[in-house]
Amino acid sequence: MNYSAAVFLSIGILLLLTIAWLAFSGTRRRPEAARKGGPERECLHISSLPQIKQALANSDFIYLEQQGYPALAKRIRKERRRIALNYLACLRVEFEKLLHLARMVAVMSPDVAVAQEVQGLRLNLEFSYRYYLIYFRLVSGIAPLEAIGGLSNMVSALTIRMETAMSELGEQAALGAELLPHNRGLDAGS
Amino acid sequence: MQLALCGILIYFRHFRKLPFFTAYVCLNIAQSLFLYLIYLHYGAYSHTAKLAGWWSEAITLLARIFATLEILHVVLIAYRGIWGLAWRLLATTSVVVFVCVVAASWGDAERALMRADRGYHLIFATALISCLALIRHYLIRVGKAYKVLLVGFCFYSCVKILLHTVLYDSLYQQRSQYTTIWQILVISPYLIVLLFWGAALLRPLPKMREQQAVLPTSLYRRISPEIHLQLQAINKKLMNFWKIEEPQQ
Numbered sequence: 001m002n003y004s005a006a007v008f009l010s011i012g013i014l015l016l017l018t019i020a021w022l023a024f025s026g027t028r029r030r031p032e033a034a035r036k037g038g039p040e041r042e043c044l045h046i047s048s049l050p051q052i053k054q055a056l057a058n059s060d061f062i063y064l065e066q067q068g069y070p071a072l073a074k075r076i077r078k079e080r081r082r083i084a085l086n087y088l089a090c091l092r093v094e095f096e097k098l099l100h101l102a103r104m105v106a107v108m109s110p111d112v113a114v115a116q117e118v119q120g121l122r123l124n125l126e127f128s129y130r131y132y133l134i135y136f137r138l139v140s141g142i143a144p145l146e147a148i149g150g151l152s153n154m155v156s157a158l159t160i161r162m163e164t165a166m167s168e169l170g171e172q173a174a175l176g177a178e179l180l181p182h183n184r185g186l187d188a189g190s
Numbered sequence: 191m192q193l194a195l196c197g198i199l200i201y202f203r204h205f206r207k208l209p210f211f212t213a214y215v216c217l218n219i220a221q222s223l224f225l226y227l228i229y230l231h232y233g234a235y236s237h238t239a240k241l242a243g244w245w246s247e248a249i250t251l252l253a254r255i256f257a258t259l260e261i262l263h264v265v266l267i268a269y270r271g272i273w274g275l276a277w278r279l280l281a282t283t284s285v286v287v288f289v290c291v292v293a294a295s296w297g298d299a300e301r302a303l304m305r306a307d308r309g310y311h312l313i314f315a316t317a318l319i320s321c322l323a324l325i326r327h328y329l330i331r332v333g334k335a336y337k338v339l340l341v342g343f344c345f346y347s348c349v350k351i352l353l354h355t356v357l358y359d360s361l362y363q364q365r366s367q368y369t370t371i372w373q374i375l376v377i378s379p380y381l382i383v384l385l386f387w388g389a390a391l392l393r394p395l396p397k398m399r400e401q402q403a404v405l406p407t408s409l410y411r412r413i414s415p416e417i418h419l420q421l422q423a424i425n426k427k428l429m430n431f432w433k434i435e436e437p438q439q
Contacts, residue, residue, distance in 0.1 A: 004294055005355050008308065012351035015315045019348060022322045023341045095424050100329075102417040107328050109410035112271035114278060116414045121327075123421040130425065 084138055088131065095127055191384040192219045198391045207264065207395050211339065214250070214257040221246045244303055251310055254343065258314075261339050262321060265332050271410075272328055276321050283317040301358070308354040315347040333396035342383040349379040 064073045102120050106112050196215050199205050205212040224246055225239075232238040262280075266273040291309035295302075322340060325332060332340075353375055357368065 007294070008312070008351060008355040011312065012348055012355060015312075015319060015351070016345070016348040018319050019315070019322075019341060019344045022319065022326060023337070025326075091424065095421065098417055098420055098424075102414060102421075103328050105410055105413050105417070106271060106275075107269055107330065108271075110270045112275050112410070113414070114275060116418065117275060119418050120414075120421070123418060123425055126425050127421070 081138060085135070088135060088138065092127075092131055099124055191381055191388070192222070195384055195388050195391070198388055202391060202394065204391055204395055208257075208260060210253070210260040211257040214253040217250050217253045221250050247307070255314070258318060258340065258343055261336050265325065265336050266330070269328070269330060272324070272330065276324055279320050279324055280317045283320045284313050287313045287316045304354060304358055308351055311347040311350045311354075315344050315351065318344045318347075335390040335393065335395050338386050338390035342387055346379055346383050350376065 060076070064076065099120065106117060106120075192215060196212070196219060199208070199212045199215060225243060228239050228242045259280075262276060263273065266276055288309070291305075291312055295305040295309060318340060322344075353372070357372055357375065
């Protein structure tokens, strides 16, 4: 079998697998991370958890080591990693919520800009790549603890910002929908 | 099987909703009949039979494109913006894959027709899969019957790409054996597809939905960039995750 045949064979198999996946996986109704429930429930309280931020502060960890409690310090390190993973999951939930909103707006719009949609797709791919990169680094323990502490501040700030932005966007979308006649709602994704 | 499918299309009045798909099935029946008569009169390996076979195939392949576009249009008729995006995607994917196929098959005049047929199926399958991925991306629900029709088209094209690639290289030298195996392997998946199509079309087709666009375009143009800015901000933060410095104590 020559090189060209091998390429066509691989493409054929790949297409067959893709169509099987598209045929049997069904339509997703809600963002994947949000559907699982767990992180979303925790994310609802993310902006009102200063205790978690306190727990992530590096000073506590250093203090325990200096006082001669290595076992406790180890346990705290594990806890911190778990919290960081939860925050990362929250970030994903928020990202998917926004992406879902962008898709719904596009679906409801009679004219969609290709450039905008391509940008959305690119951002989604970028996010997925970075998310899994950080996720595996956290799971494998390569992540520096300082970064984990910083992450908590970052996610809290972002969550508050996005919650505000999303409510504004939701109001705008609802207003736009009300203004139009023959508003029959959206079937997609419901 | 094709006659049964045609009967289902007429009996359940699906031809009203899917006239091009019905025409495609009818053309397939006509092609079988036509080729049977040609083979009977001129012989299966004659030059006339070969010409008739390829020309009739070209016509049915063209009808296949129209039938697929019709189904996609029915599925996306309620989403004008997404339909606009879908046909652009179909056109772009087709052109890109066409250029790739021509570049990969260039300079092989002996197998030109076989390569052209494989190229067609590759373009068709890739464009259709891209469109189905787009539909999935926007969480648009596709009626089961339409989904079966589209997946059937795509499955058959994928099988033909594989058969063209594997069978031609390994068996073409033994002509009689090649023809028999080719016929069996091409007809079997097509029969499976017809079976699934028939089963899917035994029920009434989903009702055509009204236009779902409820937002003015200006709102989309205003909201969409804002959302993307937010998404970009999250991405940037994620990118700088490792660069975050610990706050000064």
